[in-house]
Amino acid sequence: MKIGKAEFCNNVFLAPMAGVTDRAFREICREMQCGFAYTEMISSKALFYGNKKTQDMFLTSSKEKSVGVQIFGSDPLVMAKSCDFFNDNEKIVLVDINMGCPAHKIVKNGEGSALMKNPILASQIVKEVKRASLKPVTVKMRIGFDDRNINVIDFAKCMEQSGADAIAVHGRTSAQMYIGKANWDIIGEVKKAVKIPVIGNGDIFTAEDADRILNKTQCDGIMIGRGAMGNPWIFNQILQYVNNCPVEYPTPRERVDVCIRHYKKSIYYSGENRAVKEMRKHIAWYIKGLKNSKEIKDKINYEKHSEGVFEILDKYRDLL
Known part of the structure; x- marks a missing residue:
């Protein structure tokens, strides 16, 4: 799989997760054949003001050849300024913009999934980050903010037109948080609506789940979040299953x-x-x-x- 100039050994990715996808966990998952991994989501505002703890969040290990960094915020120029921290880092091969986080403390500031209610601002953010970044720029989103505002198809088209090199879609609304069932059908509709790569996300807990979402949506790749917590073997298992090999489970x-x-x-x-x-x-x-x-x-x-x-x-x- 390829996004812009970034190439990956397979299309099964580890999703960026706050408090989870640090260097130690990313290393474990990459050992288990994870195709690509992201940092925890990083505040562009904290980077802008020189927060040392935030800067440490995009440190990579000696065993990591490449990593994606995910940033969040709502100020296009501040978001773009974040790229100064990544442009010269050879191991950081793409910049992902979080437009899907449903956490109240993020949403109340107009960040994360709140940006799906403001496509004009979201477009400005992508354009500015794209202008500043020497790496491919991607966007992670939900299918909408709530059941009355499921706008992912138009939103995805807008992100593509604004310069995004790929998008990842979690098949739930922001209001759903992580309850209910992920809507894979609409991920498939997004895939048909745009020309850039689409990565499917949501309710992938087994190798069989991975095979079903790939076949159902025809998306270019998948992103594993909660399904990898305590189960980094899932990456190996997915590759074994889709390649018709015996699936191995840990004792x-x-x-x-x-x-x-x-x-x-x-x-x-x-x-x-x-x-x-x-x-x-x-x-x-x-x-x-x-x-x-x-x-x-x-x-x-x-x-x-x-x-x-x-x-x-x-x-x-x-x-x-």
Whole structure:
């Protein structure tokens, strides 16, 4: 798959997710044959004002050959200025603009999915970012803001005309958040309506789901979000399934082993204190459905040091 000058080894991508797609998790997913991965969404305003913590969010690891950076905001010129941070970074191969985030704190500022209610401003943002960026520019969107405002087809055409090199569509409205069922039919309609690549997103939790959305929508690629949480094996599984190969699933012990490896990467990149806090949710995802998982999760949530967490996980793995 290709977007502008950026080429990818396959068309199964890891979606940008706040608080999730940091360097450690991206590395794990790329090891599992993820075709491409994005940073967490980054505030263009925070970059503009020189926030160091925000700048750290687009750091890449030595093992990452390429990454997409996702920015959000509502000021076209400030959004464009963000490109100054990425243009000379060879590992950042595209800039994605978030127009799909449904979080209230983002929407109330006219950012994220709120931009779908303001296509004129959204168009200005794409034009300015496109003008400033030396990398392909893409847009991630929802099918509309709510059931009364499902405008994704016209919105997608507008983004294409404004210069977007590709779009990703999550098959829900902003008002739905993550409840209900993703509408894959309308993603297929978007694919027919534009000439640029379309990436389908929403309710892809298994290899079978991936195969169905690809066949139903004929989209150019797919983007896995929640389906990869605690399950980075999904990328391998999808490629195995669509290539008519036996699909391999991790054993309970393998799930814990990868969880531990993920944890160690998190400590390396983020430091002990942050990793202990950030990894709690990841551990819960990795062991979900395994025997005594709630008991183990509760024990880990009380631990303040990684040594204690590793001891719990080592003992737990041996019992599986």
